Amino acid sequence: MEALLKEIVAVVGAGNVLTGTDVAQRRVDWLTGAPCQAGAIVRPADTSEVSAVMRLCHAANQPVVTHGGLTGLVHGGEVSPDELAISLERLTAIEAVDLVGGTMTVEAGVPLQRVQELADEHDVQFPLDLGARGSCTIGGNIATNAGGVRVIRYGMMRQQVLGLEAVLADGTVVSSMNHMLKNNAGYDLKQLFIGSEGTLGIVTRAVLRLQPKMSSEQTALVACPSFEALTGLLQHMSHTLGGSLGTFEVMWRNHYALLTVESGRHTPPLPTHSPFYVIIESLDIDDETNAARFGQALESAFEAGLIVDAVLAQSDNQRRGIWDIREDIEGLILNLAPLFTFDVSLPIPEMEAYTDGLEAALRRDWPQGRMVVFGHLGDGNLHVSISVGSTTAEVRRAVEQLVYSPLAELGGSISAEHGIGLEKRDYLALSRTPEEIALMRTLKQALDPRNLLNRHKVLAPES
Amino acid sequence: MEALLKEIVAVVGAGNVLTGTDVAQRRVDWLTGAPCQAGAIVRPADTSEVSAVMRLCHAANQPVVTHGGLTGLVHGGEVSPDELAISLERLTAIEAVDLVGGTMTVEAGVPLQRVQELADEHDVQFPLDLGARGSCTIGGNIATNAGGVRVIRYGMMRQQVLGLEAVLADGTVVSSMNHMLKNNAGYDLKQLFIGSEGTLGIVTRAVLRLQPKMSSEQTALVACPSFEALTGLLQHMSHTLGGSLGTFEVMWRNHYALLTVESGRHTPPLPTHSPFYVIIESLDIDDETNAARFGQALESAFEAGLIVDAVLAQSDNQRRGIWDIREDIEGLILNLAPLFTFDVSLPIPEMEAYTDGLEAALRRDWPQGRMVVFGHLGDGNLHVSISVGSTTAEVRRAVEQLVYSPLAELGGSISAEHGIGLEKRDYLALSRTPEEIALMRTLKQALDPRNLLNRHKVLAPES
Numbered sequence: 001m002e003a004l005l006k007e008i009v010a011v012v013g014a015g016n017v018l019t020g021t022d023v024a025q026r027r028v029d030w031l032t033g034a035p036c037q038a039g040a041i042v043r044p045a046d047t048s049e050v051s052a053v054m055r056l057c058h059a060a061n062q063p064v065v066t067h068g069g070l071t072g073l074v075h076g077g078e079v080s081p082d083e084l085a086i087s088l089e090r091l092t093a094i095e096a097v098d099l100v101g102g103t104m105t106v107e108a109g110v111p112l113q114r115v116q117e118l119a120d121e122h123d124v125q126f127p128l129d130l131g132a133r134g135s136c137t138i139g140g141n142i143a144t145n146a147g148g149v150r151v152i153r154y155g156m157m158r159q160q161v162l163g164l165e166a167v168l169a170d171g172t173v174v175s176s177m178n179h180m181l182k183n184n185a186g187y188d189l190k191q192l193f194i195g196s197e198g199t200l201g202i203v204t205r206a207v208l209r210l211q212p213k214m215s216s217e218q219t220a221l222v223a224c225p226s227f228e229a230l231t232g233l234l235q236h237m238s239h240t241l242g243g244s245l246g247t248f249e250v251m252w253r254n255h256y257a258l259l260t261v262e263s264g265r266h267t268p269p270l271p272t273h274s275p276f277y278v279i280i281e282s283l284d285i286d287d288e289t290n291a292a293r294f295g296q297a298l299e300s301a302f303e304a305g306l307i308v309d310a311v312l313a314q315s316d317n318q319r320r321g322i323w324d325i326r327e328d329i330e331g332l333i334l335n336l337a338p339l340f341t342f343d344v345s346l347p348i349p350e351m352e353a354y355t356d357g358l359e360a361a362l363r364r365d366w367p368q369g370r371m372v373v374f375g376h377l378g379d380g381n382l383h384v385s386i387s388v389g390s391t392t393a394e395v396r397r398a399v400e401q402l403v404y405s406p407l408a409e410l411g412g413s414i415s416a417e418h419g420i421g422l423e424k425r426d427y428l429a430l431s432r433t434p435e436e437i438a439l440m441r442t443l444k445q446a447l448d449p450r451n452l453l454n455r456h457k458v459l460a461p462e463s
Numbered sequence: 464m465e466a467l468l469k470e471i472v473a474v475v476g477a478g479n480v481l482t483g484t485d486v487a488q489r490r491v492d493w494l495t496g497a498p499c500q501a502g503a504i505v506r507p508a509d510t511s512e513v514s515a516v517m518r519l520c521h522a523a524n525q526p527v528v529t530h531g532g533l534t535g536l537v538h539g540g541e542v543s544p545d546e547l548a549i550s551l552e553r554l555t556a557i558e559a560v561d562l563v564g565g566t567m568t569v570e571a572g573v574p575l576q577r578v579q580e581l582a583d584e585h586d587v588q589f590p591l592d593l594g595a596r597g598s599c600t601i602g603g604n605i606a607t608n609a610g611g612v613r614v615i616r617y618g619m620m621r622q623q624v625l626g627l628e629a630v631l632a633d634g635t636v637v638s639s640m641n642h643m644l645k646n647n648a649g650y651d652l653k654q655l656f657i658g659s660e661g662t663l664g665i666v667t668r669a670v671l672r673l674q675p676k677m678s679s680e681q682t683a684l685v686a687c688p689s690f691e692a693l694t695g696l697l698q699h700m701s702h703t704l705g706g707s708l709g710t711f712e713v714m715w716r717n718h719y720a721l722l723t724v725e726s727g728r729h730t731p732p733l734p735t736h737s738p739f740y741v742i743i744e745s746l747d748i749d750d751e752t753n754a755a756r757f758g759q760a761l762e763s764a765f766e767a768g769l770i771v772d773a774v775l776a777q778s779d780n781q782r783r784g785i786w787d788i789r790e791d792i793e794g795l796i797l798n799l800a801p802l803f804t805f806d807v808s809l810p811i812p813e814m815e816a817y818t819d820g821l822e823a824a825l826r827r828d829w830p831q832g833r834m835v836v837f838g839h840l841g842d843g844n845l846h847v848s849i850s851v852g853s854t855t856a857e858v859r860r861a862v863e864q865l866v867y868s869p870l871a872e873l874g875g876s877i878s879a880e881h882g883i884g885l886e887k888r889d890y891l892a893l894s895r896t897p898e899e900i901a902l903m904r905t906l907k908q909a910l911d912p913r914n915l916l917n918r919h920k921v922l923a924p925e926s
Contacts, residue, residue, distance in 0.1 A: 100694045101811045101843065102701070123702065147645050153706075156645065159622060174898045180808040180843035182610050182619065182879040184658055185887070185894040186921055187903045191654035195647055212705045231563045238565070239586065242675045242748035243616075243706040285705035289752055345643040348564045380564065380643035416645040424648070431648040435637045439910075440650045446909035447902075458649055 001039050001082075004060045008042055011052045016043040016090070023085075028078060030071050030132075037078075038065070038085035045090050046107070047165055047173055047204040053086060054202070054452075055171030063452045066198040068140030069111065071132035073343070074421030076144070076197050076457055083455075088139050091204060097122055102210045103162060103179050108139025108203050112146075115208065124210040127154035131327060139203045145195030147417030152378035153246045153283065154211065156417070158194045162209050166193045166201035169448040179207050192443070197419050198454040200447045214246070214283035218294040219319045222301070223274035223309040227352035230276045233306040234348070234378055237280055240297040244290065247281035248378035249326055252355065255372040255385075256325065258335055265331045266324060269311045278307075278377070279326055326374060336370060336387035340396060342403050345380040346412030354406055355382070361402045362386065381416035404430050420458045428459070464502050464545075467523045471505055471547075474515045479506040479553070486548075491541060493534050493595075500541075501528070501548035508553050509570070510628055510636055510667040516549060517665070517915075518634030526915045529661040531603030532574065534595035536806070537884030539607065539660050539920055546918075551602050554667060560585055565673045566625060566642050571602025571666050575609075578671065587673040590617035594790060602666045608658030610880030615841035616709045616746065617674065619880070621657045625672050629656045629664035632911040642670050655906070660882050661917040663910045677709070677746035681757040682782045685764070686737035686772040690815035693739045696769040697811070697841055700743055703760040707753065710744035711841035712789055715818065718835040718848075719788065721798055728794045729787060732774045741770075741840070742785055789837060799833060799850035803859060805866050808843040809875030817869055818845070824865045825849065844879035867893050883921045891922070 009017050018026075018041040028036040042064075044050045057064055065079040067087040079085045091107035094114070098104075099122060104115060112126075113133040119126040128141060130148030140146070142164060146157045154160070163178035176190050193201045224230040230250065237245050256277045260268035270277065282297075284290035294312075301307045313319035333339065346354055355373055362369045366388040375382035386399055404414050408430045415424050415431070428437060440459055444451075472480050481489075481504040491499040505527075507513045520527055528542040530550040542548045554570035557577070561567075562585055567578060575589075576596040582589040591604060593611030603609070605627060609620045617623070626641035639653050656664045687693040693713065700708050719740045723731035733740065745760075747753035757775075764770045776782035796802065809817055818836055825832045829851040838845035849862055867877050871893045878887050878894070891900060903922055907914075 098810070098812065099698060145647050145651070147647070151644055155618075155622065158651070159618065168902075172898050172901075174902055175896055176899060177874070178876070179810045179874055180876060180879065181614055182808045182839070182842045182844045183876040183894075184608055184610070184880055184882045185876045185878045186883055186891055186899070187659050187663075187906060188608070188621070188654065188657070189899055189902055191651065195651050200650075212701045212708070214705055235562060238675045240748065242677055243746075245675070283706075285703065289756070293752070345645045347561070347642045349561065376645065379645045381645045411640070411642055413641070413643060413646040413648045415648045416643065417647055419647045420649055428649055431646075433638055435635050436639060436649070436652055438635075439631075439637055439652055442909050443650060443906075446905050 001062070004056060004062055005040055007056050008053055011056070012042060012044050012049055018043070028070060029075065031073065036085065037081055038083060039081050041085045041087050043087050043090050047167065050086065050167045050202055050204050051171045051173050054167050054169065057084065057452060058170045058450065061450060061452070063455050065454055066143070066202050068109070068137040068143065069132065069135040071136040072140070072144060072421060073418045074415070074423035076419060076421035076454070078422055086202065088137065088204065094118060098179070099124065101179055104208045104210055105177070105205070106138055106208065107205050108137060108142070110138050112136050112138060112141055119210055120213070123213055125213045126160065126208060127211050128157055128160050138206055138208070142194050142203045142206060143196070143198045144419045147376070147379070147381065149247055149249065149376065151376060152248055160209050161190060161194060161206055163207035164190045164193060164203055165205040166203050168201050169450060169452045174201065177205065177207050192447070197421060197458050199444060199458050200453065202453070212285070214285060216284045216287040216290040218282040218290050219313040219322060220280050220294070220298060221269050221311050221322045222278050222280060222298070222307040223270050224276040224278060224306065225274060225308045227276065229306045230278070230377070231348060232304070233278065233301055236301055236304065236306055237297060240300065241282050241293065244282045244284050244293070246283035247279060249279040250375055250377040251277045251326060252373035253277070255374045258372055259325050259328050259331045263331055263335050265328060266321070269322060270309045274308060279322055332372065332385050336372070336385055338389070338391040339385050339387040340391065340399050342384040342386070343416050343418040344382055344384065344403065344407060344412055344414060345416035346407060346410050348377065348380055350410045350412070351382065354410060357406060358384070358402060365398065365402070379416070400427065407431060422457060425458060425460050464525070467519060467525055468503055470519050471516055474519070475505060475507050475512055481506070491533060492538065494536065499548065500544055501546060502544050504548045504550050506550050506553050510630065513549065513630045513665055513667050514634045514636050517630050517632065520547065520915060521633045521913065524913060524915070526918050528917050529606070529665050531572065531600040531606065532595065532598040534599040535603070535607060535884060536881045537878070537886035539882060539884035539917070541885055549665065551600065551667065554602070557581060561642070562587065564642055567671045567673055568640070568668070569601055569671065570668050571600060573601050575599050575601060575604055582673055583676070586676055588676045589623065589671060590674050591620055591623050601669055601671070605657050605666045605669060606659070606661045607882045610839070610842065610844065612710055612712065612839065614839060615711055616706070623672050624653060624657060624669055626670035627653045627656060627666055628668040629666050631664050632913060632915045637664065640668065640670050655910070660884060660921050662907060662921050663916065665916070675748070677748060679747045679750040679753040681745040681753050682776040682785060683743050683757070683761060684732050684774050684785045685741050685743060685761070685770040686733050687739040687741060687769065688737060688771050690739065692769045693741070693840070694811060695767070696741065696764055699764055699767065699769055700760060703763065704745050704756065707745045707747050707756070709746035710742060712742040713838055713840040714740045714789060715836035716740070718837045721835055722788050722791050722794045726794055726798050728791060729784070732785060733772045737771060742789055795835065795848050799835070799848055801852070801854040802848050802850040803854065803862050805847040805849070806879050806881040807845055807847065807866065807870060807875055807877060808879035809870060809873045811840065811843055813873045813875070814845065817873060820869060821847070821865060828861065828865070842879070863890065870894060885920060888921065888923050
C-alpha cells in the first residue's frame with residue numbers, strides 16, 4: 001500500500017491522505033463509536049481527483065470504501081486495514097440553484113440539512129428529511145436511497161435526483177447531470193448508483209429536484225381503536241386530504257406507553273390504553289385552508305369510529321412535543337438496552353398479523369423479552385426494537401430469524417430504508433429471489449469485476 | 464425458424480403463433496400504418512409461457528421484438544422477417560387491487576385506460592395519462608417510461624411502478640413484485656427494465672402505485688407577454704398552488720394561431736397576438752377551495768404582469784375545447800404535412816434561445832419552412848413540428864441536425880418521453896457522453912449477450 005499512497009499523495013496532496021492515529025481517531029460507526037480501521041483515509045477535492053485516485057487503486061487492485069456522513073445503520077462504512085477509505089468530505093460545493101427549472105446542483109459531500117436550508121432561503125423546499133439531517137450527506141443519501149418521514153408524499157431519495165455523476169471502479173467518470181423531469185434518451189444510468197450502497201460507483205455530484213414550499217403544517221396525534229381502524233384511517237386521510245397528506249407515522253401502544261407513562265420521559269398527550277397512535281401531518285400552502293380541511297378530516301374520522309381520541313398541535317412547541325415521543329431513540333435505548341433494532345417493510349394489510357406473530361414467537365423463546373414497534377405505516381415501513389437481555393451473536397441470529405423469516409412469505413423486505421451493508425447481507429435471500437440475486441451479481445461483475453468498491457457489502461462473497 | 468416455431472407451438476398452442484397473412488394484416492407502426500414484417504407473431508398467455516418461449520429462442524439464437532399496444536413513435540416495435548414478434552396481448556389480467564396499500568397488480572398487456580378506469584371505480588386514481596391511453600399498454604408504458612401531461616405533479620411511469628416481473632433473454636424470470644413504497648433490500652432491479660425499451664428484458668407483470676383521487680380540476684388558458692413572463696408564471700403557479708399544480712402546457716404562438724384562426728379548426732378562446740399560451744390545471748379534492756385558490760393565483764399573476772389575458776373553463780365542454788386545440792395532432796398533420804415531429808427536453812431557462820435559434824436556422828436553410836412548438840414546459844419538454852415541403856432521407860437528416868445539434872451544448876435531450884428506438888439511435892451521442900454509452904453497452908452485454916431482445920434499438924450495432 002505504501003507505493004500506492006505515494007502516488008495518491010501526488011494527486012490529492014499529503015494533507016489529504018490520513019494514516020495512523022489520524023485514522024483511528026475517526027469513528028466509523030455512528031451507533032457503536034468504533035474507531036476507523038482503514039489503511040488510510042483519502043480526501044480528494046473533486047470528481048477529477050476521485051477519478052485519478054480510483055485509476056491508481058484500480059491499477060493496484062486496491063479495494064476502497066466510500067465515506068459520506070457515516071450515519072448509516074448497517075455497517076456500510078466499515079473498512080478494514082487492507083482497504084482505503086475515500087472520504088468525500090471536501091466535496092462540499094453548491095454549484096447552482098435554478099429556481100425556474102426547480103433544481104439544485106451540489107457535490108456529494110454537502111450535508112442534507114444545508115440543502116434543506118438553502119432551498120428554504122429560496123422559498124422552495126428539498127423534501128427529503130430524516131433524523132440524521134445535520135450529518136448525513138447528499139452522496140450518502142443517494143448511495144443508500146434514503147427514506148425518512150416524507151416518503152408518503154414525496155418519495156425516497158431516488159425521486160429527488162434528476163442527475164448525477166459517478167466514478168466507476170476503473171476511474172471512468174460517468175456524468176449524467178440531467179436537469180430535466182423528462183429525459184428518455186437511452187438507459188437511465190443514475191438508477192444504478194442510487195441505493196446500491198457504493199458498490200457500483202462513487203457518486204460525486206448530483207442535480208436535485210426542488211419542490212414548492214409548503215408553508216402550512218398541521219400536526220395531530222390520534223388514537224386508533226384497532227388495526228382495521230388504523231388502515232381505514234390511512235385510506236380516509238389519503239382520500240380527504242388528497243395530496244396534502246404528508247406524514248402517517250404510527251406508534252404501537254408498546255412504543256407509545258414505554259416512552260410516556262412507563263419511562264416518565266414524556267407527558268402523554270393522549271391516554272395510553274389504545275392499541276395504535278398516529279402522527280398525521282397535512283402540508284399545504286396556506287394555513288386557513290389547511291386547518292379547516294384537517295379539522296374536517298379528523299372530525300369525520302371520529303364520526304366513522306376510525307379514531308377515539310385526538311390532539312391537534314396548536315403551536316410549534318406542541319408539535320415538537322408530539323414528535324419528541326416518536327423520535328426519542330435515546331429513550332428506547334436507555335429503557336430497552338441491550339436491544340436490537342430492525343427496519344422492515346411489508347404490505348400494510350399484513351402488518352398486524354406480522355407483529356402479533358412476532359410478539360408471540362418472542363414470548364415463546366424469551367418470556368422476559370420486550371418488543372416495541374413504530375413506523376412509517378403509509379410507506380409499509382416498520383421499525384421494530386427487541387430486547388431479550390442479551391446481544392451475543394447467537395442470540396442476535398435467533399432474534400433475526402424471528403424477525404426476518406416471516407417476511408419471505410408476506411412479500412416483505414428485510415430493509416425498508418437502511419439498506420443491506422454487512423448487517424443484513426446474510427438475509428438478502430429472504431427478500432429477494434435467487435434470480436434477483438444472480439442478476440445483482442451480474443451487475444456487480446459487469447461494473448466492478450475486480451470487486452474494489454465496498455466489497456462484500458450488500459452481496460456476500462460467493463462460496 | 465420452422466423447427467423453432469414447432470417447439471413454440473407446443474408451448475403456446477397453434478392458434479397463438481401467427482404467420483403469413485395473419486402477420487401482414489397487422490400494423491406495426493401507428494404513424495405510417497406499415498404492415499408487420501415479423502417472421503411470426505407469438506402470443507404467450509402468461510409469464511411462464513413468455514419464459515418458455517424465450518428459453519427456446521435463446522437456444523436457437525432467435526432474436527425477438529416485444530409488442531405491446533404499438534403506439535410508440537420511434538419505431539421501437541419494428542420487426543424484420545428474421546425476427547419473431549412476441550405480443551403480450553393475452554396478458555390482460557388485473558390480478559389485484561389493494562386499496563389499503565394503494566396498489567394495483569396487473570399483467571403487462573392491460574391497456575392504460577383500463578387501469579385508469581378501474582382506479583376511478585375504486586375512488587382512487589392512476590395518474591399517468593397520455594393521448595394513446597386507449598391503446599397503449601402498461602407493459603409498453605413501463606418499457607418506454609411513458610410521460611404525458613401529469614408529469615409535473617406525479618412524475619413519469621417510473622414513479623408509478625412499485626414492482627415488476629421481467630423475462631430475461633435466456634428465459635430467466637426475474638420477479639421483483641414489490642408492493643411497498645420503501646424497499647432497500649439490495650439493488651432496485653426494476654429500474655433496469657423501466658425505460659430500456661425492451662432491450663434488457665420483457666416486462667410481463669407489474670405492481671402499480673395508486674394515488675388519492677383529485678375530484679376537482681380547474682383549467683385555464685392564459686396568454687403570456689414574453690418568455691420571461693412565462694417562466695415567471697411557472698414559478699408563480701408552482702409557489703401559489705403548491706402541490707396542486709397539475710399541468711403547465713405551453714403553446715408557442717405559431718402553434719396556437721395555426722390551429723385556431725389560420726386553419727379555422729378551433730375558435731380561439733383568446734386573441735392570437737401573444738407569444739405564448741399556457742393551459743394551466745389545478746388539481747384538488749374539493750371544488751370550492753380549488754376554485755378560490757386558482758382564481759386568486761390567476762389574479763395575482765395578472766397584477767404581476769405575468770399574463771395579459773385568461774379564460775377559465777366553466778364547464779367540461781369549455782375545458783375540452785381548450786384541450787382540443789392542444790391535442791389536435793390531426794390538425795397539425797393536415798396543415799403542415801409533410802412534416803417532421805420532434806420530442807426534446809432542455810433546461811427551461813434555455814428554451815427561448817433554443818427555439819429562436821432553431822427558427823432562424825430553419826429560415827436560413829428553408830425560407831418557406833414552418834415550425835410550430837408546444838410542450839410540457841414544466842417538465843422541460845418541447846414538441847417541435849417542422850415542415851419544409853419534403854421528407855426525403857437527406858432533408859430529414861438536415862432538419863434533425865438543426866433540431867438536435869444545439870441540445871448537446873445546452874445539456875438537453877434528444878428524447879424527452881418518446882424514447883430512442885431506431886428513430887433517434889444515431890443521435891444518442893448528442894445527449895449522452897461516450898462513457899455513458901459505453902456503460903449502456905456494458906449493461907446490454909451483461910444482460911443480453913446474444914443480442915436477442917429488440918436488437919439494434921436504442922444502441923446502434925458497434926462498427
